[in-house]
Amino acid sequence: NAGVMQNPRHLVRRRGQEARLRCSPMKGHSHVYWYRQLPEEGLKFMVYLQKENIIDESGMPKERFSAEFPKEGPSILRIQQVVRGDSAAYFCASSPPEGVGGYTFGSGTRLTVV
Amino acid sequence: SQELEQSPQSLIVQEGKNLTINCTSSKTLYGLYWYKQKYGEGLIFLMMLQKGGEEKSHEKITAKLDEKKQQSSLHITASQPSHAGIYLCGADDSGGYQKVTFGTGTKLQVIP
Numbered sequence: 001n002a003g004v005m006q007n008p009r010h011l012v013r014r015r016g017q018e019a020r021l022r023c024s025p026m027k028g029h030s031h032v033y034w035y036r037q038l039p040e041e042g043l044k045f046m047v048y049l050q051k052e053n054i055i056d057e058s059g060m061p062k063e064r065f066s067a068e069f070p071k072e073g074p075s076i077l078r079i080q081q082v083v084r085g086d087s088a089a090y091f092c093a094s095s096p097p098e099g100v101g102g103y104t105f106g107s108g109t110r111l112t113v114v
Numbered sequence: 115s116q117e118l119e120q121s122p123q124s125l126i127v128q129e130g131k132n133l134t135i136n137c138t139s140s141k142t143l144y145g146l147y148w149y150k151q152k153y154g155e156g157l158i159f160l161m162m163l164q165k166g167g168e169e170k171s172h173e174k175i176t177a178k179l180d181e182k183k184q185q186s187s188l189h190i191t192a193s194q195p196s197h198a199g200i201y202l203c204g205a206d207d208s209g210g211y212q213k214v215t216f217g218t219g220t221k222l223q224v225i226p
Contacts, residue, residue, distance in 0.1 A: 033213065033214075035216075042202070042216050042217065042218045042219050043157075043202065043204075043216040044216075045213060045214070045215060045216075048213050056213055091156060091157065093157075103147075103157075103159065103214060104159065105149070105156045105157040105158075105159075106156055107155060107156040108155070108156050110154075
């Protein structure tokens with residue numbers, strides 16, 4: 001019973017490139033959440049998605065960031081034209097449809113922008 | 115939105131000692147979660163509390179939610195080096211779904 005799978009674990013991008021972070025939720029989980037953890041800071045909510053729907057993107061930066069959770073395949077967090085300030089750990093979590101019992105987190109993707 | 119304050123921000127204890135981490139909310143908590151994060155890794159779910167006055171234990175870790183549901187504490191008995199890490203409390207944002215807002219975290223070091 002695989003947990004939440006995130007890949008890649010580490011990603012290095014040059015300024016101006018695009019970063020794509022993938023998240024496969026646990027089996028049976030249809031809710032996906034993305035969080036960002038900046039160095040020495042706490043976890044900040046970015047976006048909450050269900051299959052083919054963005055439910056809450058109140059934590060997403062207005063520009064360059066987008067997220068999707070297609071009918072088939074993993075959820076994708078996309079960052080266009082990355083800047084040094086985007087360097088952080090990005091965590092994905094999933095929960096079951098009934099939404100009870102706490103998130104299960106992935107191991108995160110550590111993005112470094114050089 | 116929910117604001118959670120954790121105290122202390124960091125903690126160094128001798129192995130075998132007890133310790134308590136606090137989490138205080140600016141609003142009534144609809145659900146309170148405790149997670150542990152090992153340095154450089156993901157978060158591990160510890161416990162969830164929902165009812166005022168609720169208390170749960172797992173091995174040497176006990177978490178409580180006060181009657182007013184605005185404060186929670188995490189207590190570790192007879193700490194071990196394996197308890198070291200960052201402890202995060204998280205709260206339901208009461209939006210009808212499970213968006214969770216996290217506290218600032220408490221870094222725990224346990225000295226052998």
